[in-house]
């Protein structure tokens with residue numbers, strides 16, 4: 001089987017042995033890793049590396065090159081606040097443009113020279129005696145005072161456990177590991193999954209394939225996409241009128257924040273959104289049977305709300321079929337469903353999402369007592385301010401637990417966290433601390449805050465099983481409130497929730 | 513094919529004028545015979561689901577390949593390509609002959625060799641007659657059997673000076689264009705009465721179904737019709753009125769034909785099937801009691817049995833040849 005499921009080829013051609021000493025090591029160069037690097041660079045802290053397993057910056061937007069890949073939040077909002085781009089070609093940009101933006105931003109702030117590409121972090125261990133993180137990568141060993149993990153929550157493709165998948169003789173590719181040299185023209189294609197990626201790629205490939213079977217487990221709510229090209233005069237205006245783009249960004253932000261009222265406060269406010277989605281389906285799909293198959297049985301917002309104008313027409317096209325029977329097995333040349341129907345298939349596209357509640361990076365980071373983050377998190381991902389974990393000194397997580405948002409830009413959350421971590425680093429420097437570690441009490445307080453906020457939200461009470469919840473049914477991925485509340489809570493370091501060890505000693509300070 | 517699984521593939525058949533027909537092909541390509549089912553006016557291939565289920569054991573056993581498809585402008589199938597010349601006038605000049613040509617194209621692309629049995633319901637039966645008139649050479653060698661269910665060779669307008677006849681006369685192309693432009697309004701009205709509405713179902717039942725039809729049948733039929741466009745309704749209405757193949761049925765004399773009709777069919781009343789039986793003296797005629805126009809649903813068993821007789825004859829002929 002030809003497959004694109006493996007992670008990036010690793011390059012271990014560098015001489016091993018020499019350990020590189022740095023003040024800060026950042027894992028990952030997506031929006032979060034780059035945002036952190038730029039923050040350090042801008043305040044003159046240049047002693048850091050960005051360890052990136054791939055060969056370029058960009059993260060999500062480097063990896064998701066499937067046809068139709070685009071953002072679901074307007075580019076004016078889904079971009080760094082400090083690096084607005086007046087030149088977006090569309091209101092919702094497509095992947096190549098977002099990737100180009102991230103590359104250009106890395107160059108503009110001159111952080112690429114800190115990046116070590118081909119550096120897949122295989123293990124990171126806290127050396128308590130040396131008060132350093134020992135980081136092993138496929139590009140050598142690093143010793144860092146502070147480790148910042150920005151390895152992404154949607155970075156590691158999840159592959160479904162379907163019997164026989166490995167016996168398939170055709171091509172298998174995951175949406176996030178697209179093989180653009182494989183031509184789908186005239187092929188019989190199976191798309192497994194109907195989430196955010198499928199909704200984008202199905203209409204993009206349907207016109208060129210011989211036939212497309214979309215295998216659906218749970219239908220998604222889909223609302224119209226208000227995408228449009230940005231007029232040249234608008235772009236000129238953005239350049240000419242200072243603050244205009246910021247004002248629009250602010251407006252988009254506020255507008256989207258209204259959704260939180262329905263999702264987290266009072267689900268009644270979601271009813272108009274659900275009506276909109278129903279009308280959209282009704283308008284685009286005539287066949288009552290197909291319509292029924294495409295109508296979710298849970299409250300809108302429980303799973304990510306998808307936006308598309310061409311998904312429904314694509315699954316209703318003459319060469320398409322929506323399959324709702326469960327997958328039974330995969331044979332060398334076909335896909336078999338539990339109703340006993342076997343569909344000849346040449347290419348299988350897995351639009352099956354990512355490891356979200358079981359982040360692979362958590363299995364690689366070992367804290368003071370030698371246990372991994374994954375061990376410590378086996379009963380759920382706990383943290384203080386979604387960023388620090390007791391037992392893991394000098395470790396900060398970007399886009400860790402309970403930072404996810406579906407209704408607005410992740411970049412807003414990322415910038416909130418970057419400011420918080422930066423304040424922690426400045427505090428360490430100012431106070432001359434070698435070690436900074438949060439407490440179990442702080443973690444417990446944060447856990448109960450999240451639990452309290454999550455109660456009654458659409459994610460817990462909306463009647464669906466989503467990737468937002470862990471296997472215990474707890475919300476460990478989403479921020480369950482207005483995003484400005486998260487920003488307020490992370491504006492500065494909550495020093496009282498941390499214990500510091502001054503440089504030159506092994507002893508914690510007297511409680512702060 | 514591995515045991516226990518039913519092979520299925522979706523095929524999009526592109527016609528020379530750019531329409532794309534949605535077809536579902538069940539069974540192995542090397543099955544000894546292919547059955548093609550053509551549905552009726554404002555319906556879709558789903559109208560054949562009950563019959564298809566009854567012949568599925570044959571498909572699973574590798575004895576039969578089953579092709580269901582949506583006629584142009586129905587179900588998932590499109591109209592002529594918007595870029596092809598004459599797109600705008602397609603509706604006005606549409607004739608059932610076009611559907612016959614589509615069926616021929618579908619057979620050429622999906623069943624280019626081997627024996628074929630055709631079954632057509634209502635406008636689907638007319639489709640087969642049109643194919644027989646246009647490509648007589650297919651019948652006998654390739655097409656080995658035909659089932660004509662609740663259909664007519666022509667003269668669909670009831671005799672006498674009824675309102676319907678006057679309406680038909682009025683439906684000149686100009687009027688059709690007006691009907692199409694009013695499609696949106698009509699459609700919105702139809703939405704006000706969804707198939708789940710009892711009044712909607714009563715209407716459908718009275719027009720299409722016989723005394724024994726269950727509510728499930730009526731709902732299923734109403735839903736299929738609900739999915740079709742007003743454009744399909746308006747475009748084929750005059751074409752049905754113009755359909756007249758009473759003198760072009762000779763090709764059908766070369767193959768076994770089964771004619772089936774319900775005794776209380778109001779759209780294509782019994783006399784149409786009797787006319788057909790007169791023109792095809794060797795054909796078998798079955799009149800189902802207490803049955804309306806929706807024979808494939810109302811008397812799926814009867815229809816499936818007729819089709820099976822044709823399938824057996826088609827493959828027996830091949831074995832003897």
Ligand SMILES: Cc1cc2nc3c(=O)[nH]c(=O)nc-3n(C[C@H](O)[C@H](O)[C@H](O)COP(=O)(O)OP(=O)(O)OC[C@H]3O[C@@H](n4cnc5c(N)ncnc54)[C@H](O)[C@@H]3O)c2cc1C
Nearest residue numbers: 028030031032053059060071072073121151152155409410
């Ligand atoms: C198809 C798609 C569409 C999306 N659309 C939107 C949207 O419209 N709006 C929105 O707000 N969000 C969207 N998201 C979410 C998106 O992931 C975030 O907005 C954001 O890009 C996350 O950035 P990040 O830096 O946290 O993670 P990533 O961009 O995933 O970056 C993580 C980086 O870490 C690297 N890495 C991981 N593990 C290791 C390791 N062990 N060693 C070394 N390097 C490692 C990866 O290679 C990667 O480069 C989308 C996600 C996907 C997949």
